[in-house]
Amino acid sequence: MSAHDHDRIEAEPLLAGEERDSIDISETPAEPEQSHEPHSRKHGRRGCAAHFQAQKRTTIVVLLAVLMFTITTSGMLVLIPIFRLMEDAVCHLHYEKGMPEPIEERLCKVDGVQKRLAYLGGLSAMISSIVGMVATLPYGVLADR
Numbered sequence: 622m623s624a625h626d627h628d629r630i631e632a633e634p635l636l637a638g639e640e641r642d643s644i645d646i647s648e649t650p651a652e653p654e655q656s657h658e659p660h661s662r663k664h665g666r667r668g669c670a671a672h673f674q675a676q677k678r679t680t681i682v683v684l685l686a687v688l689m690f691t692i693t694t695s696g697m698l699v700l701i702p703i704f705r706l707m708e709d710a711v712c713h714l715h716y717e718k719g720m721p722e723p724i725e726e727r728l729c730k731v732d733g734v735q736k737r738l739a740y741l742g743g744l745s746a747m748i749s750s751i752v753g754m755v756a757t758l759p760y761g762v763l764a765d766r
Contacts, residue, residue, distance in 0.1 A: 704742070711737050 675681045712729035713720055715737070 704738075707741060708734065708738055711741070 675684065708729050709724070710720075712724050712734050713722075715731075715734045716724060716728070718724060
């Protein structure tokens, strides 16, 4: 194919405006020619994956909700050991012991340690909220484009 043919083909639309508007995307594809593969006759060009394609909007919304729930839950489960490590660090600072020295966990439940830990947790939540508020505007502008 010459460069001239390539430019001419790229410049012409595949379908004119009326043809493009009259296509029904909900139509099922025509049955393919007989094939040696058993799944190609049943599902057409898409193969086995066509069986798992979402057909309704409610299915997509439910799948997205389940995905968001799963991601949020996994994120919250990661916070459990992080808070324990923070509590251990604050406890070592409170009792002025070196990090290699072990401290019993029940000693870390005193008010002084828990107040400082709550302050750090609140500070972390506030910083996270401020970053979220600041980042919302640029992401919103990008989403509109």
